[in-house]
Amino acid sequence: MSDRLLSDDVVGTFTLGGDLTIRRLGFGAMRISGARDADGVRDRETARQLVRRVVDRGVNFIDTANIYGYGESEEIIAEALHPYPADLVITTKAGYLPGKIQRGHITLPTQGDPDHIRAECDKSLRRLRVDTIDLYQVHAPDPHVPFDETIGAFVELQQAGKVRHIGISNVTAEQLAFAQQHCTVVTVQNRYNAGDRTSDAVIAACEAQGIGFMPWAPVLLPNRRVSSVTQQIADTHGATLQQVALQWLLHRSPNMLPIPGTSQLAHADENIDGAWVPLTIDEVSRIDEAAGA
Numbered sequence: 001m002s003d004r005l006l007s008d009d010v011v012g013t014f015t016l017g018g019d020l021t022i023r024r025l026g027f028g029a030m031r032i033s034g035a036r037d038a039d040g041v042r043d044r045e046t047a048r049q050l051v052r053r054v055v056d057r058g059v060n061f062i063d064t065a066n067i068y069g070y071g072e073s074e075e076i077i078a079e080a081l082h083p084y085p086a087d088l089v090i091t092t093k094a095g096y097l098p099g100k101i102q103r104g105h106i107t108l109p110t111q112g113d114p115d116h117i118r119a120e121c122d123k124s125l126r127r128l129r130v131d132t133i134d135l136y137q138v139h140a141p142d143p144h145v146p147f148d149e150t151i152g153a154f155v156e157l158q159q160a161g162k163v164r165h166i167g168i169s170n171v172t173a174e175q176l177a178f179a180q181q182h183c184t185v186v187t188v189q190n191r192y193n194a195g196d197r198t199s200d201a202v203i204a205a206c207e208a209q210g211i212g213f214m215p216w217a218p219v220l221l222p223n224r225r226v227s228s229v230t231q232q233i234a235d236t237h238g239a240t241l242q243q244v245a246l247q248w249l250l251h252r253s254p255n256m257l258p259i260p261g262t263s264q265l266a267h268a269d270e271n272i273d274g275a276w277v278p279l280t281i282d283e284v285s286r287i288d289e290a291a292g293a
Helices: 045-054 068-081 114-128 147-159 173-180 200-210 226-236 241-252 265-276 281-288
Strands: 012-017 020-023 061-063 088-095 135-136 163-169 185-191 212-216
Touching: 012 088, 020 061, 045 061, 045 068, 045 226, 045 265, 061 114, 068 135, 114 135, 114 147, 114 212, 147 163, 147 173, 163 212, 173 185, 173 200, 185 200, 200 212, 226 241, 241 265, 241 281
Parallel strands: 061 088, 088 135, 135 163, 163 185, 185 212
Antiparallel strands: 012 020
């Protein structure tokens, strides 16, 4: 198990909204409620140890959501880390209806009603034990609620002091531009990885405007050709495919803020250790060529 400390020099930094500076490799807390002990039993203390471990390794940016573990993810973060380190930034989200995914569906129903957003914000504040959420994200646009009404609820929360900065997730470049007519957007969180470049236009907009881009599913490589080339490069470095995929993201854009997640401590260490894989410009180009980019 590595004890190397993630630092500004290793991964670089990014400043959200002009006042929250974070290291560019964060941690996604979606799976922490599923952490298991040595006997394979789900265990809250193991989950707390996992969260403490990533912060001890130098991660100072944690992403969660109200629906992760039915609220348990936020609770575990607070149990493990509160009172929080001064440089730690925690972001959470609202925009889906909490519950179980129904059979035949791949996501929960979206819920962008302003009353729902306001109620979920208060729940997240209590679970995280904070008065203000550093970064509150629209989890997904709700096709049944005008997007400006959903965003308006986030703006109201910001004006009330419950939210410092606003981000949006699962959006197109056009939806980003629309949201910016109603608020200052400091982050976008979309699916993106070396094998899935569908958000390239969104990233271009983020780079042009100083907006952070948080890729979810950062190491999922659905493109077989990209996966094969990435594995070959990983083998030459004695690294894992996932570590090289994360390094590719860090090279892809200075606005990129990968947030790999896991329920396993060893896997969390492995992801952080990926920050030291010496990926070359030529190797980055080989991955791009494999994707047809």
